[in-house]
Structures are given as C-alpha cells and as structure tokens.
Amino acid sequence: MGSLQSMWELPAELLALWHSHRIPILLSTISLLAIVRLALYLRRSRPKLSVSPVPGSPTGKSKGVDPTWLNSTTIPPDPIAQADDHAKDGKIVTGLDSKLKKGPKKVIGTKLRRKASNQPAGFNCTTDRVQPLIFYSSLSGTTEKYASQLAEDISSWVGDSKSPLPLCKPELHDLSYIEHDDFFISLPKAEPDTKHLYLILLPTYNIDTVLSTFLENLQETHNDFRIDTAPLSGLLGYSVFGFGDKEGWPTEEEGFCSQAREVDKWLAKLTGRKRAYPLGMGDVKGDAQERLKEWQLGVQEVLTEIASGRGLGEGVPGSGDPAESDEEDVDEMEDSDEEETASKKRRKPQKAARLDDLEDLGRMVNIDNVPSQPPLSVDFTTYSSPKSKTSVSVPPKEMVPTTSPTYAALTKQGYTIIGSHSGVKICRWTKSALRGRGSCYKYSFYGIQSHLCMEATPSLSCSNKCVFCWRHGTNPVGTTWRWITDPPQVIFDGITAAHYKKIKMMKGVPGVRAERFSEAMRIRHCALSLVGEPIFYPHINELVNIMHANRISTFLVCNAQHPAQLAALVPVTQLYVSIDASNKDSLRKIDRPLHRDFWERFCACLDILRERRFAQRTVFRLTLVKGFNMADEVRGYADLVQRALPAFVEVKGVTYCGTSAAGSAGLTMQNVPFYEEVAEFVAALAKELVERGLGYGIAAEHQHSCCVLLADEERFRRRGRWATRIDFERFFDLWEGKVEGTGVDGKGWRPEDYVGEDTPEWALWGNGGFDPRDTRVWRKGKGKKALEEPVEAEGGCG
Ligand SMILES: Cc1cc2nc3c(=O)[nH]c(=O)nc-3n(C[C@H](O)[C@H](O)[C@H](O)COP(=O)(O)O)c2cc1C
Numbered sequence: 001m002g003s004l005q006s007m008w009e010l011p012a013e014l015l016a017l018w019h020s021h022r023i024p025i026l027l028s029t030i031s032l033l034a035i036v037r038l039a040l041y042l043r044r045s046r047p048k049l050s051v052s053p054v055p056g057s058p059t060g061k062s063k064g065v066d067p068t069w070l071n072s073t074t075i076p077p078d079p080i081a082q083a084d085d086h087a088k089d090g091k092i093v094t095g096l097d098s099k100l101k102k103g104p105k106k107v108i109g110t111k112l113r114r115k116a117s118n119q120p121a122g123f124n125c126t127t128d129r130v131q132p133l134i135f136y137s138s139l140s141g142t143t144e145k146y147a148s149q150l151a152e153d154i155s156s157w158v159g160d161s162k163s164p165l166p167l168c169k170p171e172l173h174d175l176s177y178i179e180h181d182d183f184f185i186s187l188p189k190a191e192p193d194t195k196h197l198y199l200i201l202l203p204t205y206n207i208d209t210v211l212s213t214f215l216e217n218l219q220e221t222h223n224d225f226r227i228d229t230a231p232l233s234g235l236l237g238y239s240v241f242g243f244g245d246k247e248g249w250p251t252e253e254e255g256f257c258s259q260a261r262e263v264d265k266w267l268a269k270l271t272g273r274k275r276a277y278p279l280g281m282g283d284v285k286g287d288a289q290e291r292l293k294e295w296q297l298g299v300q301e302v303l304t305e306i307a308s309g310r311g312l313g314e315g316v317p318g319s320g321d322p323a324e325s326d327e328e329d330v331d332e333m334e335d336s337d338e339e340e341t342a343s344k345k346r347r348k349p350q351k352a353a354r355l356d357d358l359e360d361l362g363r364m365v366n367i368d369n370v371p372s373q374p375p376l377s378v379d380f381t382t383y384s385s386p387k388s389k390t391s392v393s394v395p396p397k398e399m400v401p402t403t404s405p406t407y408a409a410l411t412k413q414g415y416t417i418i419g420s421h422s423g424v425k426i427c428r429w430t431k432s433a434l435r436g437r438g439s440c441y442k443y444s445f446y447g448i449q450s451h452l453c454m455e456a457t458p459s460l461s462c463s464n465k466c467v468f469c470w471r472h473g474t475n476p477v478g479t480t481w482r483w484i485t486d487p488p489q490v491i492f493d494g495i496t497a498a499h500y501k502k503i504k505m506m507k508g509v510p511g512v513r514a515e516r517f518s519e520a521m522r523i524r525h526c527a528l529s530l531v532g533e534p535i536f537y538p539h540i541n542e543l544v545n546i547m548h549a550n551r552i553s554t555f556l557v558c559n560a561q562h563p564a565q566l567a568a569l570v571p572v573t574q575l576y577v578s579i580d581a582s583n584k585d586s587l588r589k590i591d592r593p594l595h596r597d598f599w600e601r602f603c604a605c606l607d608i609l610r611e612r613r614f615a616q617r618t619v620f621r622l623t624l625v626k627g628f629n630m631a632d633e634v635r636g637y638a639d640l641v642q643r644a645l646p647a648f649v650e651v652k653g654v655t656y657c658g659t660s661a662a663g664s665a666g667l668t669m670q671n672v673p674f675y676e677e678v679a680e681f682v683a684a685l686a687k688e689l690v691e692r693g694l695g696y697g698i699a700a701e702h703q704h705s706c707c708v709l710l711a712d713e714e715r716f717r718r719r720g721r722w723a724t725r726i727d728f729e730r731f732f733d734l735w736e737g738k739v740e741g742t743g744v745d746g747k748g749w750r751p752e753d754y755v756g757e758d759t760p761e762w763a764l765w766g767n768g769g770f771d772p773r774d775t776r777v778w779r780k781g782k783g784k785k786a787l788e789e790p791v792e793a794e795g796g797c798g
C-alpha cells in the first residue's frame with residue numbers, strides 16, 4: 001500500500017523537483033545538445049580540412065606559404081592555428097571558421113593551371129570581325145584628348161579603307177566609368193563573331209589614383225586562384241601606350257611611364273602573352289605626339305594583319321621570343337618563373353620551328369626566286385691546281401644541305417639558312433637595343449644602332465678553324481669554293497626577309513620599345529661577318545652593291561686568307577681584317593688555318609689593306625686570348641700595324657663560347673682576359689706605336705663588350721676631338737654619285753669624305769662607352785661588379 005502511495009506521489013515530487021531545479025536542468029540539457037552538435041560538426045569538418053587548402057588572400061599580399069602552391073592533399077600550415085596552438089584541442093575548427101567568416105570571401109579549390117582560355121582567340125576572317133576597344137584613364141585631360149584623337153583616327157582609317165576588312169570602328173572607354181569585371185576579368189559580352197583587341201592609353205601618377213586601383217585589380221585577378229591566370233587569353237591581342245613627363249621623371253628607372261609599363265606587364269600575364277604591339281611611351285612635354293603616331297601606325301598594321309587572318313605573327317602566342325641561341329635575354333625578362341616555364345614549353349618544339357624555317361626557305365628561295373634565277377654553279381677554284389684533262393669533274397654540291405647535321409645544328413642555334421650557303425641571325429645586341437638596354441660597341445665607336453643592324457654571311461664555310469670560333473665544331477671548312485652558288489639577289493632577299501621575321505618575333509617580348517621596333521623594320525647596316533668567310537662567296541661584290549643600293553651600309557670582316565678576293569673587293573663602308581696573332585707560330589696555333597701558305601696569304605692581305613687605306617675605312621680586329629696571343633706580342637702587333645696602317649685598331653677580349661669544341665682546343669674561361677688586362681694591352685700598344693712615330697691614339701671604349709678603339713689621329717681627330725663616327729647618308733650619296741668624293745686621282749672617295757659626328761663624350765676612352773639614354777641591365781647575380789669580371793658571351797659580331 002505504501003509503495004502504491006509513493007507511486008501516486010512521484011509525479012508531484014517530480015513536478016516539485018522541476019520547479020525547484022528547472023533552470024539548472026534546462027541549462028544542462030542545452031549544454032549537452034550543444035556538445036553533441038559540436039561533436040557532429042567536428043566529425044564533418046575534419047576531413048574537409050585535409051582536402052581544402054586554406055586560401056590565402058586573393059590579393060597575394062599574405063605572408064608565408066601560399067596555399068595555392070600546395071597540392072590538393074597537403075594540409076597547409078595555418079598561421080592562425082599555429083599562433084594560437086589550438087591545433088590539438090579541436091577548437092581550431094571553430095576559430096578557423098570564425099576567422100574565415102570574418103575574412104574575405106574564400107572558395108576552396110586549387111589554383112587553375114595556366115592554360116589556353118576556353119574562349120578561343122582564333123579569328124576567322126570570313127565570318128568574324130575585329131572590335132578594337134580603346135581604354136584610357138586621365139586626371140587632367142591629356143590622355144583623354146589623345147585617346148579621343150586616336151579613336152577618331154582609327155575610325156576614319158577603318159571607314160576610308162578601300163578594300164574593307166572585317167574591322168569595326170573602335171569603342172572608347174574611360175577606365176573610371178567601366179565595370180572592371182566586365183572587361184578585365186572576363187571578355188566583354190558580344191556576338192560570338194566579334195573578337196576584341198584592347199588598346200590602353202595611360203598616364204602615370206606616383207600618387208594614389210584610379211590607376212593604382214586598376215593596377216591592383218589586374219594583379220589581383222592574376223593572383224586569384226579561382227580565376228584562370230590568363231582569363232583574357234581569348235582576346236585577339238592588346239597594346240599599351242603610356243604618357244609621362246620626362247621633366248619630373250627623366251628616365252624609366254626614375255619612374256617615367258612606370259604605370260603603363262606595369263599595366264603592359266600584367267596584361268601580358270592576363271592575356272597569356274598576347275602583346276600585339278610593343279609598349280609605346282611618350283613624353284607629354286616632348287615627343288608624345290610623334291611617338292603616339294608611330295605606335296598608332298604599328299597598331300593599324302597589326303589590325304590589318306589580324307583582320308586579314310594572319311594573326312599576330314610569328315613567335316610565341318602574341319609573338320614573343322624567337323628561339324635564338326643566346327638565351328640570356330630570356331633570363332632578363334621580368335616575367336615570373338612560371339611564365340618563363342610556359343614560354344620555354346612553347347618554345348620546345350624545335351622541330352616545328354625548323355619546319356617553319358624550311359617552309360620559309362621554300363617560299364623565299366624555291367617559289368619566289370629560284371625559278372626565275374636558277375642557282376649558279378660556279379667553279380671557284382682560284383687556288384686549286386689546274387685540273388688534269390683526265391680528271392672527272394665533280395658536280396658542285398650544296399654547302400649546307402637541309403638534311404645535314406650542320407643545318408640542324410645551325411638552325412638550332414638560331415641561324416636561318418638561306419639557300420644553301422648563307423646564314424642570318426639576330427644578335428643579342430639587336431635584341432638589347434630593341435629593349436632600350438644598349439647597343440654594341442659599334443654604336444659607341446661608329447654610330448651603328450644595333451636594332452638597325454643585320455648580321456649575316458653569304459658563306460658559312462671558312463678556311464680557318466679558329467680556337468675561339470663559337471661553332472668550328474659544326475661549320476663547313478674548305479680552301480676552295482666548290483659549292484652550288486646562290487645568286488646574290490636571292491641571298492639578299494632571303495637574309496632580309498629572315499631578319500625582319502626575327503625582328504617581328506620580338507614584338508611581344510617584354511620591354512621591347514615601340515619606336516625602336518618600328519625603326520628596326522628598316523635595316524640600315526649589315527655586318528657581313530657572323531661565321532664563315534664572306535669574301536669566299538664568288539658574288540660578294542654584287543651582294544655588297546645590292547646592299548648599298550638599298551642604302552644598307554656594310555661592315556665586312558675577312559680572315560686575311562684570301563688576298564685575291566680581297567684585292568677584287570668593291571669598297572665597303574668599313575673593311576675589317578681579323579688579326580688573331582702577331583706572328584706565324586701564334587697564328588697557326590690560334591687560327592689553325594687550312595692553307596699551308598697561310599702566313600704569306602696573311603701578309604699579302606695586310607699589304608692590300610695598306611693600299612686600300614685611302615679608298616675605304618680599314619680596321620684591324622684584334623681578338624685577345626690570354627695564354628695564346630697576348631703576352632709579349634705588343635711589338636709584333638705594332639709591326640703589323642706599321643705594315644698595313646689601318647685607320648682603326650679594335651682590340652677586343654675573346655668571347656668565351658663554352659662549347660666542347662672550344663674546350664678541346666684548350667680554351668677555357670681562364671683564357672678570357674679581364675677588361676683591365678685588355679686596357680693595359682691597348683695602352684702598351686698605343687705607346688709602342690707612338691714611339692715608332694705612328695700617330696695612333698686611344699679614342700673610345702665599350703667596357704660592356706670588353707672592346708677598345710685605337711684610331712689614326714691625323715685622319716680621325718678634328719679640332720682636338722675624336723671623330724670616329726660615320727656619316728652613313730653621305731656614304732650612300734658618294735656611292736650613288738650624288739656628291740663628289742675626293743678620291744685618289746679624282747676617282748671615288750676617301751674615308752675622310754664620310755666622317756660623321758664627333759665621338760660622343762660617353763664613348764671616349766675612360767668614360768665606359770655605355771649610351772646614357774639606355775638602361776644598363778646587370779647580369780643576374782653579378783651586380784655592378786660585372787665590369788670587373790671577364791665578359792662572357794657578350795662580344796659583338798665578327
Ligand atoms: C602628381 C603627379 C604625379 C605624376 N607622376 C608621374 C610619374 O611618376 N611618372 C611620369 O612619367 N609622369 C608622372 N606625372 C606626369 C603625368 O603622367 C602626365 O602629366 C600625364 O600627361 C598626365 O595625364 P592626364 O592629363 O591624362 O592625367 C605625374 C603628374 C602629376 C601631376
């Protein structure tokens with residue numbers, strides 16, 4: 001009964017209990033539920049951590065490890081977790097969660113790899129049309145004025161076009177009023193057949209303006225791992241023009257047009273290197289109008305090319321770096337490692353590049369020219385013994401057949417082979433000058449701007465095997481010309497076309513300057529040297545005349561082994577003889593000549609040079625190789641100078657080519673003289689010459705290529721100042737007979753007839769020789785100490 005009663009009392013007791021303890025009970029239950037929920041949450045969240053890298057700030061400003069560099073299964077070290085050391089107690093999740101909520105919106109994922117955009121930039125000229133978009137930013141109206149003018153000019157050009165191309169009139173957009181995302185994160189919305197090309201005109205402000213935001217946005221887009229790093233690769237191309245003020249910001253280092261340069265760089269990344277035309281820059285208080293016009297013409301040319309279905313041209317997408325052997329230029333590019341890797345990948349298919357060359361060759365030689373001018377077969381055996389009547393005549397062969405290993409080796413090194421015995425290549429100085437980073441010593445000494453210079457040879461074959469020749473392991477050698485001979489016009493057309501093609505390939509390379517690029521499309525000089533022996537080519541005179549008729553000056557370097565050809569050579573703008581040693585023994589060791597009578601030939605050439613000294617500028621080219629031809633040879637070289645009396649003596653430290661062939665010839669870096677050693681040698685030679693009563697003095701230097709110039713004071717010093725530069729226009733006028741020269745016996749001209757301006761102050765001996773208008777770029781890891789070190793692979797041609 002008692003138990004029954006207590007059963008009836010239980011609810012009442014529970015109720016009483018609830019009334020007296022309900023608050024703690026409620027609190028405990030809530031806590032328990034919270035703990036259960038938390039536990040469930042933790043179980044769900046943990047695995048996620050292992051697959052989701054903690055995103056860094058999309059602006060790329062975060063310090064430490066960028067999670068986008070880790071692969072998807074790596075747990076990134078989280079700076080917050082580490083700082084609080086909550087990693088083990090589980091609270092990290094809550095902490096992380098709350099941090100994530102507070103921070104910028106983050107999306108879990110891995111960075112998209114650089115790849116071609118899914119919006120193809122392919123342009124079909126029969127169905128598509130090009131829509132140029134002109135963007136500008138302007139605070140005080142200057143850029144706006146120029147941008148409007150540009151839009152008008154291009155509109156009327158499009159409207160006036162006689163043979164209409166699928167080109168629309170440009171649209172003009174002020175960057176301050178457009179939605180950034182609509183144009184710079186994705187492509188603008190348009191009909192599928194409308195393809196865009198961006199033209200961007202910008203001033204520079206070193207203060208916070210809308211431009212700084214624009215730049216930050218571009219950078220952010222590139223670094224945002226959610227977005228393809230090249231979201232604008234669907235564009236047909238882009239080009240930037242900057243306005244700056246040289247009065248306040250005289251050089252690029254001091255900030256001239258710095259923001260345009262930055263935008264150019266970021267757009268290269270965002271478009272996957274679709275630079276359609278090099279960055280242009282103009283000084284608002286100087287040449288802005290002129291530079292812009294020049295840039296505009298270049299851009300119009302590009303628009304025509306694209307609209308005609310020829311795309312952006314050769315090279316990497318957006319043109320770019322031609323596969324040349326001197327890859328140091330690529331190292332100098334400001335682009336990221338990632339970009340370099342990408343570009344290298346693009347450059348990889350050498351086979352394809354070679355095929356291009358072959359196709360070109362086919363076009364240039366076989367299709368266009370050869371049918372009308374078949375190759376001449378010349379028996380050029382000046383020095384071979386007369387053939388016996390019974391001997392079977394061997395038909396001439398191609399010097400460098402396309403199937404030969406030599407052909408493959410040369411094209412791999414960046415040469416384009418024209419016909420079967422000529423070659424052309426753009427030198428590192430041409431590329432350097434295109435980027436405003438200085439010309440070779442021929443600019444300091446004679447006024448040749450490297451971006452206007454073509455380096456070529458009509459004969460890849462040579463009769464020496466010099467120890468320092470950068471490719472004596474592969475080049476054809478021989479003492480007589482026994483090859484199928486290409487006509488000079490075919491060679492001229494081929495080398496110039498190939499040179500222009502190589503220049504065009506530089507269009508998209510970072511740092512190439514618009515004005516230099518457009519100037520480079522008109523060759524002004526030809527260095528007939530490169531490799532091989534140019535006067536070996538039987539029609540060298542015709543080739544030189546074709547050059548002069550095209551107002552291309554000629555510097556010809558010969559190896560002093562072909563006196564007959566030298567004697568028959570027409571006057572060139574400047575004639576060089578390589579003087580690689582001061583005596584017979586040394587010459588044998590260094591040049592390793594094929595001719596047995598090499599010393600006699602050498603001396604005969606010196607005598608011809610002496611005779612020619614009043615008909616053209618003559619130059620001794622000394623290449624100093626430590627341990628081979630420097631020590632105790634000063635007097636010997638002075639003897640040679642006394643014999644030939646050249647107008648100039650160029651003394652240059654050898655360029656180390658680092659090939660195994662050089663190694664087998666016993667040449668190492670130890671043989672490359674320091675600049676101080678070259679300078680010391682030159683001073684000793686000058687002293688020796690003066691002591692002999694020969695009026696030579698040290699005129700100029702170009703430390704960067706380890707080269708010093710001695711000149712005949714009587715002939716190339718006026719009013720106490722050196723005058724080593726050339727008046728090229730006057731040379732052509734003399735050649736064309738437009739002006740009369742003061743040649744011997746009233747015929748022709750003398751070198752004095754085309755002496756140019758005084759040697760500039762910066763090029764004089766003691767002043768270094770680097771054009772102050774250019775930007776000096778120091779080699780990676782060398783800093784300004786570079787000059788105290790041997791200069792490798794930096795020499796000029798010949
Ligand atoms: C405050 C200020 C800062 C400037 N900073 C630079 C500069 O860093 N580099 C440069 O080349 N020009 C600089 N300039 C010159 C302008 O870029 C130049 O005057 C330009 O034409 C201005 O274009 P806008 O009239 O379209 O705004 C600066 C001008 C001002 C007023």
Ligand code: SF4
Pocket residue numbers: 427428429430440441442448449450451453454455527795796797798
């Ligand atoms: S190194 Fe030779 S080819 Fe190059 S720019 Fe100078 S002269 Fe011309």
